[in-house]
Amino acid sequence: MHFTINGQSYDAEPDIRTSVLDLCREHLGLTGSKKGCDHGQCGACTVLINGRRVNSCLTLAVMHQDDEITTIEGIGQPGNLHALQDAFVRHDGYQCGYCTPGQICSAVGMLDEVKKGWASHASGDLTDPKFDDAEISERMSGNLCRCAAYPNIVDAIREVGGAEPAGRTADEKDAAMEANARGELVA
Amino acid sequence: MKTFTYEKPATPEAAVKDIDTLGAKFIAGGTNLLDLMKLQVETPDKLVDISRLDLAKIEEREDGGLTIGALVPNSDLAADRRVVAKYEVLSRALLAGASGQLRNKASTGGNLLQRTRCYYFYDTAAACNKREPGSGCSAIGGFNRILAVLGTSEHCIATHPSDMAVAMRALDATIVTLKADGDRRRISIHDFYRLPGDTPQIENVLEAGELITHIELPAPIKGKQEYRKVRDRASYAFALVSVAAIVDVQDGVIASASLAFGGLGPMPWRNPAVEAALVGKAPSDAVFEAAATALLADAKGYGSNDFKIPLARRTLIATLRNVTGA
Numbered sequence: 001m002h003f004t005i006n007g008q009s010y011d012a013e014p015d016i017r018t019s020v021l022d023l024c025r026e027h028l029g030l031t032g033s034k035k036g037c038d039h040g041q042c043g044a045c046t047v048l049i050n051g052r053r054v055n056s057c058l059t060l061a062v063m064h065q066d067d068e069i070t071t072i073e074g075i076g077q078p079g080n081l082h083a084l085q086d087a088f089v090r091h092d093g094y095q096c097g098y099c100t101p102g103q104i105c106s107a108v109g110m111l112d113e114v115k116k117g118w119a120s121h122a123s124g125d126l127t128d129p130k131f132d133d134a135e136i137s138e139r140m141s142g143n144l145c146r147c148a149a150y151p152n153i154v155d156a157i158r159e160v161g162g163a164e165p166a167g168r169t170a171d172e173k174d175a176a177m178e179a180n181a182r183g184e185l186v187a
Numbered sequence: 188m189k190t191f192t193y194e195k196p197a198t199p200e201a202a203v204k205d206i207d208t209l210g211a212k213f214i215a216g217g218t219n220l221l222d223l224m225k226l227q228v229e230t231p232d233k234l235v236d237i238s239r240l241d242l243a244k245i246e247e248r249e250d251g252g253l254t255i256g257a258l259v260p261n262s263d264l265a266a267d268r269r270v271v272a273k274y275e276v277l278s279r280a281l282l283a284g285a286s287g288q289l290r291n292k293a294s295t296g297g298n299l300l301q302r303t304r305c306y307y308f309y310d311t312a313a314a315c316n317k318r319e320p321g322s323g324c325s326a327i328g329g330f331n332r333i334l335a336v337l338g339t340s341e342h343c344i345a346t347h348p349s350d351m352a353v354a355m356r357a358l359d360a361t362i363v364t365l366k367a368d369g370d371r372r373r374i375s376i377h378d379f380y381r382l383p384g385d386t387p388q389i390e391n392v393l394e395a396g397e398l399i400t401h402i403e404l405p406a407p408i409k410g411k412q413e414y415r416k417v418r419d420r421a422s423y424a425f426a427l428v429s430v431a432a433i434v435d436v437q438d439g440v441i442a443s444a445s446l447a448f449g450g451l452g453p454m455p456w457r458n459p460a461v462e463a464a465l466v467g468k469a470p471s472d473a474v475f476e477a478a479a480t481a482l483l484a485d486a487k488g489y490g491s492n493d494f495k496i497p498l499a500r501r502t503l504i505a506t507l508r509n510v511t512g513a
Contacts, residue, residue: 015190016190016191016192016193017188017190017191019221038225039222039225040218040222040288040289043286043288046288052262052291053287053288053291054288054291054292055218055288055289055292058217058218058221058222058289058292059216059217059218059221059292060214060217060221060234062193062236063214063217063236063238106287106288109287109288109291110287113262113287116266117266118262118265118266119265119266119271119278119282120282120287121279121282121283121422123282126271126275126278126279127268127271127272137422138421138422139287140287141286141287141421141422141423142285142286142287142288142289142423143286
């Protein structure tokens with residue numbers, strides 16, 4: 001079988017049952033995409049196929065021989081980070097980092113969906129969706145973070161996507177994080 | 188996962204001919220089928236890949252309706268400007284389901300054929316008449332809070348999980364198919380699904396090898412549209428109860444009502460008695476209560492899902508208040 005991943009050509013002969021995720025990780029050495037649940041529930045395996053975000057664990061490699069697959073390795077590299085990767089680093093949008101490649105691939109696809117004018121469940125008017133924190137949370141609900149870095153993930157995506165900040169100011173957030181670090185629970 | 192052979196036919200006509208064994212299955216988005224294959228709930232001996240057939244267009248018909256190709260991804264259907272403008276309840280239902288990644292992959296035809304999310308259907312160590320006919324039902328007397336209260340049988344209390352299909356039932360959709368012998372047929376969504384009875388493994392009227400090629404929506408129905416979904420999380424969870432509503436009020440009287448329900452039954456649920464309780468009446472809580480009573484007259488709880496009956500009543504009434512402005 002022949003595949004195009006991150007603009008590069010690959011030939012491989014995986015078992016017919018092989019998912020796009022296992023093709024990348026086990027056959028081609030592209031281990032950036034992560035296997036969390038392997039059932040489309042966690043989003044850690046998210047890649048872009050022809051520019052659209054999908055769960056790579058839930059689709060067969062054999063069905064994507066004519067497609068352009070983009071994994072986190074094709075989004076950016078050390079020294080040449082994608083704007084979202086850079087923002088995740090600066091906003092501390094992770095703790096253990098396992099979900100991060102999926103979060104970033106998903107956010108790349110999601111911001112493109114926003115650009116196309118696609119609405120979401122959080123949109124009041126489907127013909128004129130606003131882009132705010134509620135939209136980011138709804139649109140990213142297919143990516144779980146067991147470390148619960150969600151507030152910082154939203155911060156990173158908001159910065160790159162140009163959404164209006166909601167709720168606390170940056171100073172208030174810093175104060176809340178410091179309070180949390182002291183062991184004081186801040187809602 | 189059990190292994191399988193793989194075919195990628197070039198046309199729908201070739202695809203229906205490729206389903207030549209009892210264990211052969213079509214695969215389009217694959218988001219439900221592959222999940223079930225990993226658990227060996229589904230064990231097809233052959234996959235017929237229909238994902239690249241020319242069935243991914245949405246077209247306007249002369250009668251003012253839409254013809255939706257079976258392979259239109261859920262995301263594209265939800266975002267289509269004609270759907271947003273005229274069938275908002277369908278866009279809303281699609282956007283209330285699954286995640287962005289899944290909606291990008293899942294097809295319109297496949298969404299109609301989603302299997303239940305009953306825990307015991309997924310657990311091959313448990314009894315399940317849907318998965319293994321005659322083995323029993325672990326859900327009755329088990330953990331059944333997500334399961335059905337309408338249309339159940341002593342053999343199965345599974346719910347149909349789709350949000351999209353609920354909206355399509357409210358919109359009177361028609362399912363167009365191609366059969367293995369080359370014949371086409373048009374099936375009203377009201378005749379498409381089957382109650383479990385003593386054959387819960389048979390969920391719809393499709394014949395072996397019959398392929399859904401299109402879904403037709405009739406010209407838009409007049410009225411305010413809403414899809415209201417109640418679930419355990421704010422996002423990315425199946426419905427406990429959902430209501431698709433299209434209600435038209437003229438001169439202070441309900442002129443027409445089309446209502447379908449998710450999370451309650453083994454199929455997207457519709458009961459003409461609910462609509463009959465509303466049409467011709469001035470909107471009021473008393474009228475809405477009567478509609479809810481009609482919906483739930485035969486409802487039966489199984490212990491941990493008893494709460495769905497009052498939840499359905501309240502969700503219907505809240506939806507009716509909103510769409511009628513009462």
